[in-house]
Structure formats: C-alpha cells, structure tokens
Amino acid sequence: MPAMANITVKDSDGTTDRVFTALSPSGGDGSSALWRFEDMTRVPGHRITAEIKTMWNGPKTARRAVFSLRAPIVQATSVAGVNAKVGEIRMENGNWIIPQDAPSTFIAGTVALGANLMASALIKSAIADGFAPT
Numbered sequence: 001m002p003a004m005a006n007i008t009v010k011d012s013d014g015t016t017d018r019v020f021t022a023l024s025p026s027g028g029d030g031s032s033a034l035w036r037f038e039d040m041t042r043v044p045g046h047r048i049t050a051e052i053k054t055m056w057n058g059p060k061t062a063r064r065a066v067f068s069l070r071a072p073i074v075q076a077t078s079v080a081g082v083n084a085k086v087g088e089i090r091m092e093n094g095n096w097i098i099p100q101d102a103p104s105t106f107i108a109g110t111v112a113l114g115a116n117l118m119a120s121a122l123i124k125s126a127i128a129d130g131f132a133p134t
Contacts, residue, residue, distance in 0.1 A: 002125040004033055004133040007050075009116035012108045020050055020117065026132035029055045033132040037113070046072045046085060048110065050117050054132045063130025067118060068092040071110040073102045 004025035011018050020035035032051040039047050048071040055064050073087040087099045089110045096114075098107055117123055126132050 001129055001131045002122055002133045005122060007035060007117060007120045007122055009113060009120055012105075012112035018113060020048075022133075025134045026053065027134075031132070033126070033134075035117075042072075042074065042083075046074050046083065048072075048113065050114075052123060052126050052132050054126065054130055065127040065130065065132075066093050067123060067127070069110070069114040069117065071106075071113075073099060073106065 004022045006022050007020045008017050009020070010016065018037055021038050022033075023036050024032075024034040026033040030053055032053040034049060034051045036044070036050075037048040048069065050067070050069045052065060052067045054066075056062070057064055069089075069091040071089040072085045073089065074083040075086050076082075077084050087102060088097075089099065089102060089107065090097045091114045096111070098111075122133060
C-alpha cells in the first residue's frame with residue numbers, strides 16, 4: 001500500500017516542476033486521497049486538485065481505482081484583485097471535459113499536469129496495488 005506524499009510533475013513546457021501537495025490521505029475503501037497544486041496566485045478554492053480513490057468491485061473479485069483532476073477556470077471581475085470561477089476543466093477516470101472558452105495555454109497546462117500525474121510513480125503504484133495512499 002503506497003504512503004501519501006507530495007507529487008512533483010512537469011508542466012506543459014516539459015521543464016518546469018509543479019508540486020502537488022498532499023492534503024489528505026485516503027481513509028480506506030471509497031475514501032479519496034487528495035492533492036492540490038498550491039499556486040499562490042490563486043485563492044485555495046481556485047487551485048487545481050487531484051484525487052484517487054480505490055474500492056472493491058461488487059463481487060470483490062477486482063480492485064477499482066478512480067483518478068480525478070479538477071482545474072477551475074477563473075477570470076478577473078470588475079473588482080481589482082478579485083477573480084471569479086467561470087468554469088472547470090475536469091478529468092475523471094480517463095474522461096476529459098474541456099470547456100472551449102478556456103484559454104489555450106491553461107488547457108495545455110492542465111492536460112499536461114493531469115497526464116503527468118497519472119504517470120507519476122505514486123499514482124501508478126496506487127492503481128497497481130489497488131489501494132489509495134494512506
């Protein structure tokens with residue numbers, strides 16, 4: 001069973017490291033382990049999050065892993081320094097939802113981060129072992 005830890009991945013430029021900070025380990029079957037990219041230019045509710053949860057299938061003959069990523073799309077409001085969430089890029093279990101009014105650079109960066117998180121040693125270990133990090 002993997003241990004909860006921060007995950008460092010490359011951004012879309014292939015050289016910049018982005019650290020997803022371990023926020024909460026899994027509490028057991030069906031409970032998600034949670035990470036957040038601590039981008040200090042955004043308020044916590046507007047930061048990218050990733051999670052994985054694992055559980056048995058119905059007859060308990062296989063383990064199931066569900067990985068998800070949420071990346072809020074924000075834009076400036078008429079109040080200086082205040083941004084509003086206007087949408088969200090989401091990926092859950094391999095299914096991506098990409099709003100077409102999001103900036104191309106944000107889409108590219110989010111897709112790179114999500115794909116690189118899926119390829120990280122910790123996420124691969126959780127999927128292979130069938131247990132989310134605790």
